[in-house]
Amino acid sequence: MNKGFALQVTEKSHENVNKCLQCLKCTSGCPIASWMDYKPNQINRMIQMEGKTKVLNSSTIWLCVGCQTCVTRCPMKIDIPHLMDTLREIAVAENISKEPNITIFHQLFLNSVKKWGRVHELELIGLYKLKSGQLFADMQLGQQMFMKGKLKLLPEIVKDKKGIKEIFKKVK
Amino acid sequence: MKFSYYPGCSLHSTGKEYGESTQAVCQALGIELVEIPDWNCCGASAGHSLNHDLAVQLSGRNLLLAQKQGLDIAVPCSACYHNLRQADEELKASTDKRRELEQVTEMQFTGRVQTRHLLDVIYHEVGVDNIRKLVKKPLQGLKAVAYYGCLITRPSHKDGFDSVEQPQSMDNLLDACGCKVMKWSYKTDCCGAGLSLPQDKIVVELVTKLINMARQSGAECIITACPMCQANLEMRQDGANFPVLYFTEVLGMALGMKDTQGWLNKHLVSTNELVGKMKIG
Numbered sequence: 001m002n003k004g005f006a007l008q009v010t011e012k013s014h015e016n017v018n019k020c021l022q023c024l025k026c027t028s029g030c031p032i033a034s035w036m037d038y039k040p041n042q043i044n045r046m047i048q049m050e051g052k053t054k055v056l057n058s059s060t061i062w063l064c065v066g067c068q069t070c071v072t073r074c075p076m077k078i079d080i081p082h083l084m085d086t087l088r089e090i091a092v093a094e095n096i097s098k099e100p101n102i103t104i105f106h107q108l109f110l111n112s113v114k115k116w117g118r119v120h121e122l123e124l125i126g127l128y129k130l131k132s133g134q135l136f137a138d139m140q141l142g143q144q145m146f147m148k149g150k151l152k153l154l155p156e157i158v159k160d161k162k163g164i165k166e167i168f169k170k171v172k
Numbered sequence: 173m174k175f176s177y178y179p180g181c182s183l184h185s186t187g188k189e190y191g192e193s194t195q196a197v198c199q200a201l202g203i204e205l206v207e208i209p210d211w212n213c214c215g216a217s218a219g220h221s222l223n224h225d226l227a228v229q230l231s232g233r234n235l236l237l238a239q240k241q242g243l244d245i246a247v248p249c250s251a252c253y254h255n256l257r258q259a260d261e262e263l264k265a266s267t268d269k270r271r272e273l274e275q276v277t278e279m280q281f282t283g284r285v286q287t288r289h290l291l292d293v294i295y296h297e298v299g300v301d302n303i304r305k306l307v308k309k310p311l312q313g314l315k316a317v318a319y320y321g322c323l324i325t326r327p328s329h330k331d332g333f334d335s336v337e338q339p340q341s342m343d344n345l346l347d348a349c350g351c352k353v354m355k356w357s358y359k360t361d362c363c364g365a366g367l368s369l370p371q372d373k374i375v376v377e378l379v380t381k382l383i384n385m386a387r388q389s390g391a392e393c394i395i396t397a398c399p400m401c402q403a404n405l406e407m408r409q410d411g412a413n414f415p416v417l418y419f420t421e422v423l424g425m426a427l428g429m430k431d432t433q434g435w436l437n438k439h440l441v442s443t444n445e446l447v448g449k450m451k452i453g
Contacts, residue, residue: 031362035374063374065365066217067322068254072336085224092222101370109218113230117212119181128369137372141407141440148438150186158212166276167233171226 005052013086019076020044026070026080036060037098040070040080043087061087062099101132114168117158122151173297176243176285177205178234180252180399181213187249187399189435193420194248194290200427201298201306205246208237214255217366225269231259232273232281239285248290248420250323250398251365256287289324291397291419292333295341303348308428310350313450316422317356317391318342319382321363321401336360342419346395349426356389358382363404372408379408387414393446395419406440415443425450 010016020041027039037059038046046055055061064084071079097103108127112119125142129135145151158164183191198205211234219227234256238245247253263270264283274280294303318339325332325339334341339359346353361382364375382405386394393415396402405416416439424432425447436443 031364031378032367032374035371063367063371065322065362065367066220067362067365068326069322069360069362072326082224085220088221089223099370102367103222105366105370106218106221109216110222110226113213113215113219117210118184119213119216121181121185125369132370138369138407144440145186148188148440150188150438152185156181156184159210163233163276164212167229168226170272170276171223171229 005050005055006047008090009047009083009086012090013079013083015079015083015086017044017047017078017083019078020048021076023075025073025075029069029073031067031069032063032065036063040064043083044078044080047083055087056091056094056096057098059098060084061091062097062102101134104128104131112155114164116155117161117164118156120152120155122146122153123155125151173202174204174206174243175246175288175293176238176241177207178211178238178245178247178252178256179207180247180249181216182249182399182403186403187418189438190248190399190402190418190420192431193418193424193435196429196431197294197420197423197427200429201294201303203246203293203297206241206243208234208241208245211237214252216251216255219255220258221366225272227255228259228262228269229273229276231255232263232269233277235260235263235285235287236273236277236279236281239282240279244286244288246288246290246293248397249400250289250321251400253287253289254323254326260285260287289333289397291324291341291345294423295345296333300344300348303345303423307349307426309426311422311426311450312350312352314351314422314446315354315390315392316346316351316395317354317386317389318346318359318419319386319394319396319401319405320359321396321398322360322365324397325360342395342397345419346422349422351422354386354389354391356385356391358385363401364408365400365404368404368408375404375408376410379405380410380412383409383412383414392449393417393443395422409441413441415439415441415446417443
């Protein structure tokens with residue numbers, strides 16, 4: 001048992017999971033619930049019960065796409081997408097991810113923003129393929145997009161590179 | 173009417189035709205868009221997924237640049253729109269976050285800039301009646317469903333510009349263009365968003381459901397107002413050959429604009445058959 005997890009999540013997210021009524025509105029409306037190992041309402045209950053290991057090792061926190069359906073419908077207005085952001089941040093800090101490809105994709109995306117100020121899709125896709133090992137996925141699609149001018153060879157670069165670097169440094 | 177314009181990364185790349193049609197249509201409708209100088213990426217899904225504060229600061233920098241322009245922001249991408257609004261709200265609420273942003277940018281955050289979705293701007297500032305008057309080529313043969321996706325109406329438990337569960341703005345705009353707008357229950361269902369690369373199977377399943385439901389409603393195409401929805405719907409529809417257009421492209425066609433074909437040529441799913449039919453209709 002990891003004492004203090006509920007408190008840690010509450011302090012970091014400012015969300016009170018104890019308000020959860022287990023009405024299942026979140027899970028019923030969640031477009032991704034059928035792929036999650038624990039449903040959003042179960043994550044709430046597991047936080048209450050100090051189930052840190054299970055929560056941080058769940059696929060749920062990575063599969064949540066932040067569509068906001070749950071919080072829109074939640075009668076207690078618990079911001080579950082924000083809760084998921086918080087749980088991911090804790091998981092990353094502890095080097096845990098049940099969905100490593102999703103984690104890698106997000107990390108590479110932010111690296112691109114840090115480097116250029118805007119995302120460079122072509123480079124992101126290339127690096128993601130190398131890192132995830134999915135080398136030959138979507139080859140035809142990528143080619144088609146490139147031919148239509150939808151994937152640029154060169155990045156767009158923000159002039160105030162220092163400002164962008166500073167933001168990344170500050171929030172670390 | 174003048175707005176600060178935040179295109180976001182997609183409108184310069186994967187959603188190029190959305191960017192081009194946005195610029196052209198706004199000009200025709202009398203909306204002057206002034207691109208935010210030196211804007212940066214809002215962080216997309218990755219930002220808030222890995223570092224919530226980073227997402228706030230990245231979007232915050234854009235809000236400050238728009239503030240310098242002294243204009244409200246028009247955003248065509250739903251994800252950018254959501255991120256900018258989220259940041260605005262959190263910066264207004266937290267002195268710490270505001271201070272952090274002000275230190276880095278050496279500017280003061282006033283919170284007076286409003287972030288609005290392009291659909292909201294066209295719907296509320298130009299209005300359906302005016303658009304109806306401006307239509308030169310009513311698109312009578314076009315049977316379409318309006319697809320809003322998640323983040324247009326759902327930043328939302330706050331003050332959205334359209335209904336959360338049953339939005340109408342795009343339906344009404346399409347109707348003004350002469351389209352036959354079909355009813356369906358999937359207007360705000362998720363397309364899978366940022367999972368398109370790392371979990372493509374999930375996205376294929378979600379998109380297939382949307383395409384099937386659109387088809388069942390009698391529609392021959394889906395109309396979107398988000399570059400991420402549009403890309404997912406085209407890329408992950410598993411050979412369904414079902415066209416997915418931007419609402420600005422539809423407006424452009426109805427306004428009789430010349431550049432329309434150039435936008436449509438950039439689509440991954442051909443729109444030729446659809447456009448051919450419209451001429452007969």
